[in-house]
Amino acid sequence: MKFNPANNIQDLQYFGEFGGVNPSISDSSTYTFISAKTMLDTFEGNTDGCYLYSRHSTPSNLYLGEALAAMEGAEAANVASSGMGAITPTILQICGHGDHVVSSRTIYGGTYAFLKNFTPRMGIETTFVDITKLNAVEAAITPTTKIIYCESVSNPLLEVADIKALSVLAKKYNLKLIVDNTFSPLSISPVQLGADIVIHSLTKFINGSSDSMGGVVCGTSEFVNSLKSVIDGASMLLGASMDSLRSSSILKNMRTLHIRIKQHSMNAAFLANKFEKEGLKTIYPGLESHPSHALFKTMMNVDYGFGGMLTVDAGSLEKANALMEVMQEKNIGYLAVSLGFYKTLFSAPGTSTSSEIPEDERKEMGLSEGLIRFSIGLDNDIERTYKIMKTCMLEVGVL
Ligand SMILES: *Cc1c(COP(=O)(O)O)cnc(C)c1O
Numbered sequence: 001m002k003f004n005p006a007n008n009i010q011d012l013q014y015f016g017e018f019g020g021v022n023p024s025i026s027d028s029s030t031y032t033f034i035s036a037k038t039m040l041d042t043f044e045g046n047t048d049g050c051y052l053y054s055r056h057s058t059p060s061n062l063y064l065g066e067a068l069a070a071m072e073g074a075e076a077a078n079v080a081s082s083g084m085g086a087i088t089p090t091i092l093q094i095c096g097h098g099d100h101v102v103s104s105r106t107i108y109g110g111t112y113a114f115l116k117n118f119t120p121r122m123g124i125e126t127t128f129v130d131i132t133k134l135n136a137v138e139a140a141i142t143p144t145t146k147i148i149y150c151e152s153v154s155n156p157l158l159e160v161a162d163i164k165a166l167s168v169l170a171k172k173y174n175l176k177l178i179v180d181n182t183f184s185p186l187s188i189s190p191v192q193l194g195a196d197i198v199i200h201s202l203t204k205f206i207n208g209s210s211d212s213m214g215g216v217v218c219g220t221s222e223f224v225n226s227l228k229s230v231i232d233g234a235s236m237l238l239g240a241s242m243d244s245l246r247s248s249s250i251l252k253n254m255r256t257l258h259i260r261i262k263q264h265s266m267n268a269a270f271l272a273n274k275f276e277k278e279g280l281k282t283i284y285p286g287l288e289s290h291p292s293h294a295l296f297k298t299m300m301n302v303d304y305g306f307g308g309m310l311t312v313d314a315g316s317l318e319k320a321n322a323l324m325e326v327m328q329e330k331n332i333g334y335l336a337v338s339l340g341f342y343k344t345l346f347s348a349p350g351t352s353t354s355s356e357i358p359e360d361e362r363k364e365m366g367l368s369e370g371l372i373r374f375s376i377g378l379d380n381d382i383e384r385t386y387k388i389m390k391t392c393m394l395e396v397g398v399l
Contacts, residue, residue, distance in 0.1 A: 005186050005301060006258035008070040014063055025248045026051075026059040043230060056228055056236055060244035064251045065216065065224075068206075071254075072181075072198050074191045074218035078227050078235055079247055083182060083201025084110050085240025086215030090197060091115070093227055093234040094176055095146050097123035102140045104131035104150040106157045106365055108180065108201075109349075113356040115149070130365075131161050132292065138169055147176050152190055152299075153183040156349040156373040157366060158283050158309060160292035163299060167194025183339070186261045186304040193299055197223065204375075205308065205340035207250045208260055214242055214250050258304065260378060264340070265305025267385075268376040272310045274386050278399055281313035308376045309339060314398045317369040320348045322396040324372060330388050339375035344385070346374045 014023040031051040033039040042050045051057060061079050069077035080086040091114070095101060103115055105128035115126040127140040131150045141148075148170050150161040163179060170177035171194075178197045179190040185205050190198045200206055202214030217227060217235075227235040235241070265286070272284035282289075285296045286306030296306060314320035324335045324346050333344030337353050347353060350362055350369050357367070379385045393399040 003073060003189055003192050003301065004303070005071045005073070005189055006303070008073065009067055009254060009257070012067055012070060022252065023060070023063050023248070026054075026244050028058075028244075029054045054244065055239055055241045056230065058244045058247070060247045060251075061242055064242075064247040064254075067251055067254055068200070068202075068216045069218050071185070071257075072189055072191045072218045074198060074220075076221040076224035077216050077218040078224045079202070079242045080215040080217070080235060081240045081242045081246075082213040083108075083180075083199070083203055083215040084114070085238075086199050086201070086217045087111055087180065088114055089227055089234030089238050089240065090178060090199060090217050091119065091124075091147065091149070092122075092238070093223075095119070095124045098144055099124050099146045100142050100144040101126040101147045101149055102137060102145055102175075103128050103148075104154060104159070104161065105129060105361070106131070106154040106159050106367075107149070107151050108155045108182070109353045109356040111149075111180070112354075116356075131166075132159055134162065134165055134169065137166065141169070141173050141175070145173065145175055147178055149178045149180075151180040151183065152188045153285060153296075153307060153309065155183060156311060156354060156371065158183075158285055158290070158311060160285055160290075160296050160299075162292075162295055163188070163190050163193040163195055167196075170194075170196065183309050184307050186258060187265070187300050187307050188296075189301060191218065196220075202250055203340075204338060205261065205264070206257060207253050208257065208340050208342075209253060210338060210341045212246050212250060214246060215240075260340075261304045261308070263378045264308025264376055267379055267382045268308045268310050268374075269306060270382045271374075271376060271386060271389070274390075275310075275312055278390070278393075280393075280398070282310060283312075284310040309374065310376065311371055311373050313368055314370040314372055317348065317351065319396055319398050320370045320372050323392060323398050324348070326392040326395055327389065330392055332385060332388050332392065333374075333377060341375065342378045344374060344377040344379070346372050349373050 017024040065077040179195040197219040
């Protein structure tokens, strides 16, 4: 049977305490025990269905984690208070002093800064590679390498990782393949393609209303439990736990994710085609001109399209800034970082989300100054949006 992540979410059934159609929110930080012996067993991790303290787990967090694990087809998942709150403990759970990471060089700025500037303080070194060059990935692997880290569709250049091929490499060298799937939920299912661990920032498409932060780590039950261990679990001990009120609201938003992703993808594909025809340098995995278009097609769950992210090169930072300001004035969207909102969001990564990456490295990876990253919104009338965008582009001389 074909893997269908939206069906997996749809088929979950949780009732609330009084027969409510939504699960009850557990509005407590701590939990009572009838017997003192059960408390000890729970501390030692021997009791299922018993809650101890909300940094460890809560019913609401477990519901959301189950839904996300179902979406990815993973055994288990652990939610966190942000995407970085999912990424950093995952890396630290696997790597210690003397260990090595092979990472894509085009990744989220925060992840890049963590691997480049922060983990070396703990004796963890990272080699950054062009993830689309498998021989470069393999050549970077050393006897101390523990992780291959990448994003399925990378931020902001929308490079596509060949997850199947990377997972073959990971197995050959006994490494964990970690894939950040934030840009392509539903469209790509990395666990189905061989990834060991899948991470999302829930802050983006999955929650989709730009009102909450959240993150998740999906993987084997063994790994997810290790993150939550009271003895040496990085999630438990570093403490980026999600609040139950947040997890219950993100779970409700997840139920419309498939509808939103289809609309984001349809709108982004429409605009990308138009921009390219106008002669603008446009990057979108759904365009045949995208170097990994064919690869994306072999990996995707076709119902959900190529995603809502695209980039356009405005030619210079001045033009990019002028265009973004005019588009905001005309209410086409907002000049803001982040993604997955009902409105289109745009920013120039070179001076915002990727400014952690030094200028010479940005140049080398093709992250030009005039690059604008768009998270295309849920616009009902994308032709109207396009017409207004075009007048903005003509006004500032991008067209
Ligand atoms: C935003 C983002 C993150 C970080 O998530 P937060 O929720 O902001 O902590 C990680 N990876 C990608 C690809 C992102 O876009």
